Amino acid sequence: MAYFLELLFNGALTGLMYSLTALGIVLIYKSAGVPNLAQGAMVMIGAYVVWMLASMADLPLYAAIALAAVGMFGFGLLAERLLLRKMVGQPIIMIVMLTLGLEIFLRGLGPGLLGASPKSLDLGIPLTPVIIGDVFINRDYLVGGIVAMILVGLSLLFFRTRLGTKLRAVSDDHVSSWSVGISVERAVGISWGLAGISAVAAGTLWGSVQGVDWTLSTLLFPAVAVVILGGLDSIIGVLVAGLIVGILGSVIPGYVDPIVGGGTRDVVTSLIILFTIMIRPHGIFGREDIERV
Amino acid sequence: MTADAAETTPTTATQSVLTMSNVEVVYDKVFLAIKGVSLEVGQGQMVALLGGNGAGKSTTLKTISGLLAPERGEVTRGQVHFMGEDLAPLGPSQRVDRGLVHVLEGRRIFGHLTPEDNLLAAFSLKSDRRRYQQLRDQVYTYFPRLKERARTKAGYLSGGEQQMLAIGRALMTEPQLLMLDEPSLGLAPVLVEEIFSIIREINANEGVSVLLVEQNAAAALEIAHHAYLVENGHIVMTGEADVLRQNPDVQEFYLGGAGKVDYHNVKHYRRRKRWLA
């Protein structure tokens, strides 16, 4: 039982850590309609920037994080201006490939300029677990989970605002947004900027756990599972699906791995993606396409 | 038809809100869609733009509202001025800020948002909340039906309701010039009537100038002050609505002759060959 609870708790927290990456994808999709497969690479860049500011420019860590958030917001604006502005109206596959091109580019940029060998980023979170009964809870993930919930909450509030409504309108139809005076460029830029900020959060937390190197960009995969399950345009979905993906990805391997003798977490993740798409493609909270014959 | 009618710029007594001179638009860098179109909309005027399929009416409106780019269209010649200002350097959203709004063909409301949010999305961030409520209530007095359905997803509204929403949404931007692209498309007769009377009301009550693109020439000529006929990318005829209504060509091609059409005996425009012999 304690084993189960431990898998459950740590899984839930891991899931929230995935949500940090997933949140960026949803923020962009929700307002620009772009599935950003470069979000993993943005997380990596976010971590690199924090590392650079903290250890190369010798800033205090928290100042570095704040500064990196500003920088990544700028990066988001830049991505819109240079890349996405020209892609309006292109088929989805082109846009997917564009973000993959961006991901390749970023994977060259970060490690190329700042060094490919892993960097360490110490947040000073103690290694000792929080122990409740016989259940060990990971402090790193606890912090990550809390940060994730705060960010999700803030995003929810943001989309309730008037600006948020405009962003939702933009995701619906770019051309008609223009026609009623919404600056689509600015809206899309803002959403990329916000995704940049969430990438800094994800990058810092994950980077402190595993070191900063290009493998941070592989966080994309679990994040994709989270957004598919939660719904590509649902912020609350990020939270709920993050928990589900995290828990299933922890509990099932916890019992199945010893039997099959392999790391089945990614199998579980893949199956979550597959089954979601087969049963309810738009996810738990995602909006269904209104398609009329 | 008199082709040179297009060359003489129409002069109206009132001051003009919009002037378009000699505009040429190319799609995809290869396809010349409009070829030297000039037109003018006077302050408080309602102007109709009529013409066949593919004549270039929608292209004209998109040129004015700056929405050609997403369709790979480009203005290659000519100018558009709105209230004396050259529109060329302005992006679409800036043009809306100046008071010019375009209701797109096929409605294109934000289907996933509620009607209420549709209205909110169109409302400028620069004005305050109270103004928003005023405007919204104004829209609801024009279209009481929208108020009833304010909380369902707009994508599930009926065609007529969506058209109302599209017009209402445009009004939220407090326009000086309202451009409507085929507002009666696919609507039931009763709704066509309703929409046209509301358009007339908006024009008359609020002094909003209107540029109206329509296939339903009879209805359009009834409410418009002035009209232009576009064919094949050219303005082929222009004049006061009343005058045009009497023109025999207009009657044959746009109004269906003086009396009722006998569809069983409409002309064969070409010698017909038997097929499946």
Added chain:
Amino acid sequence: MFYRLSGVHHTRYETARRLWPVPADRWQVWILLALAVAAPLYMSDLYLSSYMLPWLVWSAAALSLTLLMGVAGQLHFGFAAVMAIGAYSSIHIVRAGWPFEIALIGAGLTAAFIGCLFGAAALRVKGLYLVMATLAMQYLVDWVIINVPAISGGAQATLQTPDVTFLFVPMQSDAALYYGALLWAVIVTLLVLNIKRTSFGRALVAVRDKDYAASIIGVNSFKYKLLAFFTSSFLGGVSGAVLAFCYYQAVTPEQFGFNVSIQLVAMVLVGGLGSVIGAYLGAGFVLLAPIFLTNMVAYAAIQGWLTVSSNLLAHIPLMAYGALIIGFLLFEPLGLAKIYDNIRKYFLVWPFRHSRS
């Protein structure tokens, strides 16, 4: 100019619908084919076996994928997994003692079967969701291959390809391997070209463009989507086998990883979605660009034109490659095939500038 449309009249439907109605195009194809056949005579073995051969096989793979993505509109981000299934099947079939010819067909069939299974799972959805579903499929196939040593080849996770003969020709010499690849590329090319101009291809395109409209003219869109998955997975599987036997001569799981799937998609897109010539151009680009960039940057460094750390040096090509992909999508979304087409059109209408007004 050499492209002439005037004077080329078609008086029969047969000639109007032939593959290359313009004689100049026809000549080009024949010349290219002749050059390809004669390649071992004039090409050094480095170029023959490091560039020509893999290029042909990857082109065949890209063609298989463009049939699915471009013609049938079914996005697939796990095509490398399909190729992997083909490659592993063929090796295991040959090891089991069957002739290579059978192994190739077997490779196609297993790949087609498993490909269809996944296709069927994803058939309710399109676009982005299909991307995600196939991506998940890639992970699943990878996992199975890695975790079943009987498939991947024991502790070393490598299977060497056994020596085989194809139609009585031993597949050992560079030339024999090259001709094997060439033959396969030609077959796939003809198949895709012909599919595109016959009712099968039209039905696929119909399903891609508007599946509900397709169904009302009698096209069973479920069946045709499945057929598209089947055909293209079959071709992809055989391409995987040809790649293993003619090029790598060994298979390891990494040869068909997720990044390879991305590369295949990039080939199809950079080349031009649905275009046959585009598949060749795209495969060439994606295959050669990183190699070319790496060699170029290394050369610049050796010459002392570029004095940066070796780490940055190694990452410049990656950045440039990403930037090139982005550049293509931004500036010519229709791909290399469109650029080719523009040039061709220029000559076609020469000396005029526009084909339409």
Added chain:
Amino acid sequence: DNDTIKFALLQDFTAVYTFLTDEYNQGQRDYLRLINEEGGLDGRTFEALVRDTGNEPQRGLEAYNRARREGAVLVDFLSTPVSRAAVNRVLNDEIVMITALHGRGDASDGTTFPYIFPLMATYWSQATLLAEYIEKEEGGLEGKRIAHVYIDSPFGREPVPVLEELADRKGFELRTFAYPSPGNEQSSTWSDVRRYQPDHVLIWGAGGGQAVSVREAIRNGIDPSNILSVVWLAETDARTVGADRAKGVKRFEAVATGTDYPIMERIREKVLDAGLGTGDEENVGTTYYNIGVATMAMAVEAARLALEEHGGELTGEKLRDGFRMLEDYDAEGMMPPVTFTEDDHQGGGYGRVSEWNGEEWEPITDWYAAYQDIVWEEIEKDAAGFREGR
């Protein structure tokens, strides 16, 4: 130009192996520089052909074919998939391929793979060596519980058969735990490990996943001193865990770390101080840098022996013979003495155990090799499979 000897270092600078390539390659090139600065081999200088392959067999083979035409006599891919794909070509082309700490372990069988040299202890040898270390420390393995926690890939699984064989022989209990690659998240795996209450854990991963393993192990109450790692655990990993927290963690070491060796001193003097270094000086003396130096030290020594014996232009075949003439070569104390023979291309499977003391990796044993009989059974089995497959 037969007075330059070309070594092709066609490695993965941008993908899976980045955690070590930069430093490893820097060590290799600095060493070749040193030899050149010292006058080369009878006036013959060395040239490193360096290319990134991104861990892609495709690009690796192209680079290989090109390097071969440029006259390279030795190739080092530092990538398991690329090396494996190149095996047949290398054997046909008669060019030496070194596969230190990667590639096929069974290539230690020199008769089956005459041109391939694993040079250092295979993963099998590393596993047996670590097991023997535990055995010595604990005074026997009988009844012990050992957890093998590995990245779910062929590499992670590779030592399992020899560990199982050892467990049979020595009567200890072995359980394996896999976590999915790349290993940035392993919490559920370690919850399971903790409940197994192992006496020792072997961690078998690479890159960022290694730091995560150590963190999780410590978090789950496993004493750092009972954590033993495969060769891939370096200074940065310890720092990511936390320099103090990682104190006591042990690892397999193939080559000495640090700069207190004659070769390293010469590199400092003639290469670095002369401003000829090929990379960041901070890397000099790190684990992976020194491994790079050691590979080239062996290669250059082999070349020297080959030229002494055969003279003339250096070919792949001569170089192979040169390697096989290496006897008790220890790179002036930097590495265990290795001897290659026609049969044994592993060089004996030596290594040692070192421990993180809060600042650096400190050796805690001498160079030794363990249970090579079991290792060679495994080598023979796989090599036989390879021979049949052809």
Added chain:
Amino acid sequence: MDTTDQTTHDGVTLACEQVVRRFGGLKALKGIDLGIRQGEIFGLVGPNGSGKTTLVNAVTGFYPPQEGRIVFEGAAINHLKPYQVAARGIARTFQNVALFKGMSVLDNILLGRHIFMRPSALASLFYWWWAQKEEVAHRRQVEEIIDLLQLESVRDEPVDVIPLGMQKRVELARALAAEPRFLILDEPMAGMNQEEKEYMVRFILDAQEALNLTILLIEHHMDVVTAICDRVAVLNNGEKIAEGTARDAIKDPAVVAAYIGKSNDAA
């Protein structure tokens, strides 16, 4: 107006019996009865959202009715998939043009003949032996339709660049290519001016004559409906509120209130 016994009347080729279709909580069709006789042009009118398109979708298998039956030529078709419906000889056009964008006009129309073809990948591979004959034979048929609908000038154009009116015509051609016995037209004249409407009417009448078609026509242009429809039914809110000749129907006060509007006397 003798509605009830018309379905049993001889000559009825398509009958809807108590057809119900719901979307979530919304009941879009509330038990529709309809009988369309062989050879007639039957008009279906009604306000926006009254369920006209939904009814057509029910008939063609897109939104199979949840209750009730649809009988075509004596056999129930309400369980069939759209492509099976097509094979029974029913063709339709869509309210929003649904052509295949990537293809030329010619290929679009050729696709209309899909049900007569035997497409396969293998046959394509050996084009010259297997597929070519089929292609050419069907091409002949298609040319006839192109001629009838005067589409020669755009034959090789990609469909997405030709004007909307032409596109509607191509869609009609594609439907005719299947040689249907029953044709459903969903607002074929939306967005057309007078002249274009006249063209379209001409083509519809010609096609009906040449192919001996039964036609179900949805249209909001009441002048056209009154002129060419033999009978009409009026839907409102998912219910049939009137049926009979066009002239009678539009005088029905319920119809006037719901659909026509007071000042409109289009007939």
